[in-house]
Amino acid sequence: MGRFRKLGVAVALAAIAGTTLAACGSDGGGSSSEGSDAKVLKLWHYESENSAMGIAWDKAIEIFKTEHPGVQVTFERKAFEQIQQNAGMIINSDEGPDIMEYNKGNATAGLLSSQGLLTDLTEEATKRGWDKELSSSLQTTARYSDKGVMGEGNWYGVPNYGEYVMVYYNKDLFDKNGVTVPTTYDEFTQAMDKFVSKGITPLAEAGAEYPAGQLFYQLALSKADRKFVDDYQLYKNPVDFKADPLKYGAETFADWVSKGYVSKESASLKAEDMGTAFISGKAPMIVSGSWWYGRFKDEMKANWDSFLFPGNKFSAGSSGNLWVVPTSSKAKGLAYDFIDITMRPEIQALIGNNGGVPVAADASQITDPKNKKLIENFNTVSSQDGLAFYPDWPVPGYYDVLVSGFQSLINGSKTPDQVLDAIAKPYDDGVKEITGK
Amino acid sequence: MAVTTIPARPPASRDRHRRGKSRWIVLAVVTIAALVMLVPFVFMLLNAFKSPGDYSTGGPLSWPSEFYTKGLSNYWNQVNFPLKLWNSLLIAGSVAVLGVVVSLLNAYALGIGRVKGRLWIVGLFLLANMLPQEALIYPLYYAAKQVGLYNTQLSVIIIFTVIQSAFGTYLLASVLSTFPKSVLEAASLDGAGKWTVLWRVIFPNLRPTLAVLLIFFFIWTWNEFLIPLVMLIDNSTQTIPVALASLQGDRLMDAPTTNAGALISLIPAVLFFIIFQRTLSRGITAGAEK
Numbered sequence: 001m002g003r004f005r006k007l008g009v010a011v012a013l014a015a016i017a018g019t020t021l022a023a024c025g026s027d028g029g030g031s032s033s034e035g036s037d038a039k040v041l042k043l044w045h046y047e048s049e050n051s052a053m054g055i056a057w058d059k060a061i062e063i064f065k066t067e068h069p070g071v072q073v074t075f076e077r078k079a080f081e082q083i084q085q086n087a088g089m090i091i092n093s094d095e096g097p098d099i100m101e102y103n104k105g106n107a108t109a110g111l112l113s114s115q116g117l118l119t120d121l122t123e124e125a126t127k128r129g130w131d132k133e134l135s136s137s138l139q140t141t142a143r144y145s146d147k148g149v150m151g152e153g154n155w156y157g158v159p160n161y162g163e164y165v166m167v168y169y170n171k172d173l174f175d176k177n178g179v180t181v182p183t184t185y186d187e188f189t190q191a192m193d194k195f196v197s198k199g200i201t202p203l204a205e206a207g208a209e210y211p212a213g214q215l216f217y218q219l220a221l222s223k224a225d226r227k228f229v230d231d232y233q234l235y236k237n238p239v240d241f242k243a244d245p246l247k248y249g250a251e252t253f254a255d256w257v258s259k260g261y262v263s264k265e266s267a268s269l270k271a272e273d274m275g276t277a278f279i280s281g282k283a284p285m286i287v288s289g290s291w292w293y294g295r296f297k298d299e300m301k302a303n304w305d306s307f308l309f310p311g312n313k314f315s316a317g318s319s320g321n322l323w324v325v326p327t328s329s330k331a332k333g334l335a336y337d338f339i340d341i342t343m344r345p346e347i348q349a350l351i352g353n354n355g356g357v358p359v360a361a362d363a364s365q366i367t368d369p370k371n372k373k374l375i376e377n378f379n380t381v382s383s384q385d386g387l388a389f390y391p392d393w394p395v396p397g398y399y400d401v402l403v404s405g406f407q408s409l410i411n412g413s414k415t416p417d418q419v420l421d422a423i424a425k426p427y428d429d430g431v432k433e434i435t436g437k
Numbered sequence: 438m439a440v441t442t443i444p445a446r447p448p449a450s451r452d453r454h455r456r457g458k459s460r461w462i463v464l465a466v467v468t469i470a471a472l473v474m475l476v477p478f479v480f481m482l483l484n485a486f487k488s489p490g491d492y493s494t495g496g497p498l499s500w501p502s503e504f505y506t507k508g509l510s511n512y513w514n515q516v517n518f519p520l521k522l523w524n525s526l527l528i529a530g531s532v533a534v535l536g537v538v539v540s541l542l543n544a545y546a547l548g549i550g551r552v553k554g555r556l557w558i559v560g561l562f563l564l565a566n567m568l569p570q571e572a573l574i575y576p577l578y579y580a581a582k583q584v585g586l587y588n589t590q591l592s593v594i595i596i597f598t599v600i601q602s603a604f605g606t607y608l609l610a611s612v613l614s615t616f617p618k619s620v621l622e623a624a625s626l627d628g629a630g631k632w633t634v635l636w637r638v639i640f641p642n643l644r645p646t647l648a649v650l651l652i653f654f655f656i657w658t659w660n661e662f663l664i665p666l667v668m669l670i671d672n673s674t675q676t677i678p679v680a681l682a683s684l685q686g687d688r689l690m691d692a693p694t695t696n697a698g699a700l701i702s703l704i705p706a707v708l709f710f711i712i713f714q715r716t717l718s719r720g721i722t723a724g725a726e727k
Contacts, residue, residue: 082679
């Protein structure tokens with residue numbers, strides 16, 4: 001929570017700064033091919049050393065060095081917090097990097113692009129074929145309008161990896177209780193009924209952080225189409241919170257709580273508690289994102305696997321964070337070359353083989369069967385244009401609204417109808433502010 | 438040496454063995470409070486030596502199933518701890534010394550010198566100290582960038598010297614305004630100038646207070662997070678709290694490594710406190726003997 005409040009402060013400061021920044025930002029412009037003869041590439045990212053992206057990008061740096069003899073790569077691993085809070089200030093100075101990893105979304109990459117702090121990559125994306133390699137729902141987070149709203153407009157970033165919400169399950173607990181892996185929504189609820197009848201809460205949840213909002217969104221998405229996602233996320237049309245799919249999502253969520261699929265006690269739990277409940281084998285299932293995958297693989301002793309949320313065409317998910325080239329970059333040409341290397345099959349396969357979700361990988365190149373399944377499921381969602389982003393994205397500060405809304409739904413202090421009212425107003429107000437309607 | 442000091446201790450009153458039952462109650466309360474304060478440290482110790490898998494399976498309260506030290510070494514190597522330690526020491530040490538010097542000079546002018554409107558000046562200083570750093574950060578960033586100090590340790594040293602000495606000035610000015618006039622008059626009768634009065638009369642009397650300020654400034658600056666995070670963007674200039682934050686990811690956290698990092702990061706500050714605690718008490722007794 002603390003981080004999000006700080007984010008709010010950072011965003012507000014950046015907004016104040018906006019007018020001053022825009023003036024300073026323009027002097028760093030110039031032609032897009034400039035800096036290909038630079039001798040140093042300053043590169044920042046914030047993935048940990050042994051994560052899938054960390055490993056793959058180390059390799060990409062190695063390849064870059066052999067292909068650019070005489071160019072020195074100064075790589076620094078940064079703190080997520082530091083980039084999240086200060087990216088605008090950093091790249092508006094002379095001390096910033098030539099290329100860096102940055103968070104996707106309107107409040108981050110969108111905001112900086114609208115202030116003129118990020119380089120327009122459209123030309124490079126078409127020239128080098130990145131626009132063909134990324135599916136349209138992945139491109140959504142790479143392109144921003146001149147107001148900084150994602151979805152259309154110029155390219156300001158290139159994602160290397162994706163993420164999506166799925167169901168993780170504990171195979172041992174399923175076997176022990178004679179539950180089979182569900183493939184439809186009905187089978188899913190039957191499986192949960194069976195756990196409940198044996199006195200086990202089937203789903204670990206976390207009402208104090210993002211998971212509850214994502215479960216609600218996931219349930220709503222089972223009744224949704226692309227039009228709803230565009231309306232909700234990209235403000236194409238007004239969204240009615242008192243109609244399906246959102247109404248269905250909130251009512252089903254309440255139903256799940258009353259049936260005991262989700263424990264009332266989970267209202268105050270954090271995502272970390274939910275994850276450790278699953279790892280330690282206390283909970284047979286969780287509905288959460290691919291960011292857990294590597295950790296489960298390292299730490300979980302029981303057999304486990306994952307399946308897509310049964311019956312859904314759409315899943316919460318998106319591209320991962322982006323490679324962006326600051327306007328102040330002194331080696332833009334080299335930065336484009338580096339991005340191009342990260343999109344190569346070799347690097348993409350490396351992401352996949354280490355438990356990440358590559359955006360442009362050939363699943364046949366992935367050796368580990370579990371990794372392969374993770375990527376095949378992602379490719380299924382991505383190819384049917386099924387990435388629906390996250391429920392807290394549309395409006396700044398919406399994360400806290402959703403957390404408090406679904407917290408009160410889990411502990412029963414509000415009815416679904418009241419919760420929908422509570423989350424509708426901040427959404428409407430926020431959208432009004434952004435679109436000006 | 439013409440060192441004049443004022444007796445600091447009130448005379449010991451009643452015999453302390455006579456106070457009876459209430460002493461034991463106080464002792465019990467203090468013991469419980471001390472134990473409560475120690476609980477977070479116990480958890481930190483417990484989890485610093487636990488493997489991530491162990492932590493996820495058993496939770497934060499369980500006893501580690503093996504003595505796992507990779508978290509410590511991971512943190513040490515990942516963030517290049519010796520370099521961060523040097524940066525932190527350099528910044529916190531410089532701020533502590535400079536902050537105390539600036540506070541003393543300011544307070545001498547305000548407390549002894551009787552500057553006009555000094556109440557307002559002191560109030561202004563206090564205000565500067567109370568302003569949330571979030572509000573200061575953008576102007577500071579912009580100013581540092583203009584003068585070319587952005588991303589240097591010097592910028593952070595200057596900022597914190599000012600912030601800490603604002604509090605120090607407030608505190609010392611109040612202390613000095615009660616400084617006995619007779620002592621000052623005696624000194625000036627002996628022919629001491631303003632400078633001599635400061636170093637020969639005021640400074641020795643204030644030494645214990647200054648030592649406490651020094652320790653506070655050091656530890657406060659050591660723990661500062663937001664301003665170093667904003668001003669120091671290169672890994673080679675960063676401080677320990679910023680390095681500690683780099684262990685926290687976007688959606689995932691690595692609790693054992695974070696605990697291990699916190700443990701290592703805490704040690705220098707504790708050592709500093711223990712070492713200076715001794716010189717501090719020596720300073721007080723030295724004053725009392727005279």
